[in-house]
Amino acid sequence: MPIIIKKKLENRTVQEDEEVTLEVEIRKPSLEVTWKKDHVALQPGGNMEVHVEGTKHSLSFKKISSTDQGHYSCETMDDKTRAKITVENLEHVFSRGLRDTRAEEKGVAVLECETRRPSLRTTWLKGVAVLKPGGKYHMRQQERVLSLTINHLEKSDGDVYTCDVGTARSSAALTIQEQTKESRKAGCLEQCHKMLSSHQSETEDSTLGVNPIPTQGLITSTFYSRSRERSVHTHIPLVPVDLPVVANPGSDRSHQTYSFLSEINRGRFSVVWQCQDDWSKQLFAAKFTPYAQEQQQRALGEYQLLKKLSHIHIVQLRSAFITPCYLVLIQELCAGRELLHNLAERDLYAEVHVSELLQQILSAVEYLHHRLIVHLDLKSENMLVTDHNLLKIVDLSSAQTFTPGQTLPVDHIQEMKAPEVLEKQGVGPETDIWAIGVLVFIMLSGDDPFQSELHWESRSNIKKGRIQFSRCYPGLSEGSVSFIKRTLNHKTWGRPSAAECLQLPWVKGWHGSSRHSDSIVCFSTDKLQAYLQEQETKREKVRTKMDMPLSN
Incomplete structure (x- = not known):
C-alpha cells in the first residue's frame, strides 16, 4: 500500500529566534520518511530535531535563525510535500519603544528602548537633527537595550527624540519643566547640608569675590568673610586662561562672586566645598588647593589639563581663581x-x-x-x-x-x-x-x-x-x-x-x-x-588638616 501524505506542509513566515515546527501526517505509520532542505537530506542534531509519533512526523527548530530560511520538503517513496520558510530578521524590530518623558531643567533625562536583537547600527535624532556623542549627550548600547542620556537639561532640549536602527524607528517626546525649589534641594543640597557643622547656619555663609583669571597682567582680588567681619585686599599675579566667562545680559560679569555653602570632602591635598554662583544661582563644586611655592606646579597642572578636556565622564571646569593662599577650581557639581x-x-x-x-x-x-x-x-x-x-x-x-x-x-x-x-x-x-x-x-x-x-x-x-x-x-x-x-x-x-x-x-x-x-x-x-569601613579609617589619617577661611 503506498505511503501517502494526507496533511501537507504549508509556507511559513516566522521571526528569528522563534521555536518553529513543521508537521505532516501520513496515512499509515512508517519510518521511511525523509526531510530535506533545498533538495539536500537533513541530519537531525543541534538546533534541529525530528520527531515521529504514530502517523505524525515533525521537524522542529529550537531557535530558528536566518540561515534556516529556505525550501523544505518531506518525502516518502510514494509522495512528497514542499513548503518555504521565510525568516524575518528581528535586528531592527523594537520589543520596547521609547516613552514620552518629563524632566526638570538642569537635571538629567534618560530615553531608553529595546530591540529584539542587538542592533549593529544606531542613530539618535533630535527632531530631524542627528545627534553625536559627547558633551551633554551620552549614547549607550547594553546588548539589546539602547539609551540616550541628556545631561544639564535646558528648555531648548524639549523636542521629539528618535532612535533609528536601520529599518525601524521609535520616537518619544521629551518635555522640560522648570526646576522647582524642592527638587533643587533634593538633588544637590541634601547631601551637603548633612555635612554642615552643628554651629553653622545658612545666615553665616561665606562669600569669595574674585575675578576669573585673565590672560595677562595683575588683578585686585578681594576675599570677603561675612561671618568673621573681615576682608583681605591683595594684589595677586595671574596665570593665562582661555576659559569663557558666561555673560550676564545688561551687567558686567567680569567680576564673579560665589557663596560657599558647606564642605563636601577632603583629600590628601585639597578641600572641596559646595558653592553657588550669586548671579545665576547655579550650584558648583569649588576645589581649594594650597598655592604655596612648593605646591604651585601640582595645583596648576590639574587646572591646565582640565581646561582642555570635555568628556561626559570627566568633571567639567567652569572657572578658576587665585587667592593669596589657594588655587580655586570651580567645577560642575556631581551629586553622587x-x-x-x-x-x-x-x-x-x-x-x-x-x-x-x-x-x-x-x-x-x-x-x-x-x-x-x-x-x-x-x-x-x-x-x-x-x-x-x-x-x-x-x-x-x-x-x-x-x-x-x-x-x-x-x-x-x-x-x-x-x-x-x-x-x-x-x-x-x-x-x-x-x-x-x-x-x-x-x-x-x-x-x-x-x-x-x-x-x-x-x-x-x-x-x-x-x-x-x-x-x-x-x-x-x-x-x-x-x-x-x-x-x-x-x-x-x-x-x-x-x-x-x-x-x-x-x-x-x-x-x-x-x-x-x-x-x-x-x-x-x-x-x-566591611572593606570600605577599614579603608575609611586609613583615609582619615591622610586627609589634609588645613583650616579653611570659609569655616567658622
Missing part, C-alpha cells in the same frame, strides 16, 4: 556617591552592574590616553556615581602628559603601587590599566587583589603578579577573570590598552554563564561594606 560606596549601598549587585560602570571608566581613560594624558590615580575616591548611574572622574591632580614610547618618572607617585612603580621603572598609560584592574577586582571581591598580612609579601605579590583569586566572590564568569588577569599583568607590555578593553565582550556586557551556574550570580554587599 563614590564608586565603591555606590555599589555597597545596594542590596545586591552582579557582574553586569560592574561592567556598566567599567565601560564609563574606560571611556574616560581612553579619551585621556588618546590626548596623551595619563591619570595615575584611578581609584574609587576619585569617581562619583549619580542616582542615574552616570560616573564622573572628579580628580586629575596626579595626571600628567606623556610621550608615546617613553615612561614618566615615579618620584611623585603617592599611592599607586603598580609593579613598575615598586620597581621604579617609570609609568605610563599601562599604569592606569593596572589601577582599573585593581578596582574591578575589589568590586568583584570586596578585597584587595594582592593583600597579605605581611607587607613585604604584598609587595612581592604585586611584583610577580600573584593575584589572590580565592578572595573573589564565587561564581565569577570567565570573562571577568580573564579581564582581571590581563589588566593586572605584572608586565606592562602584557596589559591591553583602554581602547582594547572597551572591545572585550565582557566589558560590553555580553556575559557568558559563570563557571558554576547558568543563572545570574548576585553578590551581597556585606563584604564590600
Whole structure:
C-alpha cells in the first residue's frame, strides 16, 4: 500500500529566534520518511530535531535563525510535500519603544528602548537633527537595550527624540519643566547640608569675590568673610586662561562672586566645598588647593589639563581663581556617591552592574590616553556615581602628559603601587590599566587583589603578579577573570590598552554563564561594606588638616 501524505506542509513566515515546527501526517505509520532542505537530506542534531509519533512526523527548530530560511520538503517513496520558510530578521524590530518623558531643567533625562536583537547600527535624532556623542549627550548600547542620556537639561532640549536602527524607528517626546525649589534641594543640597557643622547656619555663609583669571597682567582680588567681619585686599599675579566667562545680559560679569555653602570632602591635598554662583544661582563644586611655592606646579597642572578636556565622564571646569593662599577650581557639581560606596549601598549587585560602570571608566581613560594624558590615580575616591548611574572622574591632580614610547618618572607617585612603580621603572598609560584592574577586582571581591598580612609579601605579590583569586566572590564568569588577569599583568607590555578593553565582550556586557551556574550570580554587599569601613579609617589619617577661611 503506498505511503501517502494526507496533511501537507504549508509556507511559513516566522521571526528569528522563534521555536518553529513543521508537521505532516501520513496515512499509515512508517519510518521511511525523509526531510530535506533545498533538495539536500537533513541530519537531525543541534538546533534541529525530528520527531515521529504514530502517523505524525515533525521537524522542529529550537531557535530558528536566518540561515534556516529556505525550501523544505518531506518525502516518502510514494509522495512528497514542499513548503518555504521565510525568516524575518528581528535586528531592527523594537520589543520596547521609547516613552514620552518629563524632566526638570538642569537635571538629567534618560530615553531608553529595546530591540529584539542587538542592533549593529544606531542613530539618535533630535527632531530631524542627528545627534553625536559627547558633551551633554551620552549614547549607550547594553546588548539589546539602547539609551540616550541628556545631561544639564535646558528648555531648548524639549523636542521629539528618535532612535533609528536601520529599518525601524521609535520616537518619544521629551518635555522640560522648570526646576522647582524642592527638587533643587533634593538633588544637590541634601547631601551637603548633612555635612554642615552643628554651629553653622545658612545666615553665616561665606562669600569669595574674585575675578576669573585673565590672560595677562595683575588683578585686585578681594576675599570677603561675612561671618568673621573681615576682608583681605591683595594684589595677586595671574596665570593665562582661555576659559569663557558666561555673560550676564545688561551687567558686567567680569567680576564673579560665589557663596560657599558647606564642605563636601577632603583629600590628601585639597578641600572641596559646595558653592553657588550669586548671579545665576547655579550650584558648583569649588576645589581649594594650597598655592604655596612648593605646591604651585601640582595645583596648576590639574587646572591646565582640565581646561582642555570635555568628556561626559570627566568633571567639567567652569572657572578658576587665585587667592593669596589657594588655587580655586570651580567645577560642575556631581551629586553622587563614590564608586565603591555606590555599589555597597545596594542590596545586591552582579557582574553586569560592574561592567556598566567599567565601560564609563574606560571611556574616560581612553579619551585621556588618546590626548596623551595619563591619570595615575584611578581609584574609587576619585569617581562619583549619580542616582542615574552616570560616573564622573572628579580628580586629575596626579595626571600628567606623556610621550608615546617613553615612561614618566615615579618620584611623585603617592599611592599607586603598580609593579613598575615598586620597581621604579617609570609609568605610563599601562599604569592606569593596572589601577582599573585593581578596582574591578575589589568590586568583584570586596578585597584587595594582592593583600597579605605581611607587607613585604604584598609587595612581592604585586611584583610577580600573584593575584589572590580565592578572595573573589564565587561564581565569577570567565570573562571577568580573564579581564582581571590581563589588566593586572605584572608586565606592562602584557596589559591591553583602554581602547582594547572597551572591545572585550565582557566589558560590553555580553556575559557568558559563570563557571558554576547558568543563572545570574548576585553578590551581597556585606563584604564590600566591611572593606570600605577599614579603608575609611586609613583615609582619615591622610586627609589634609588645613583650616579653611570659609569655616567658622
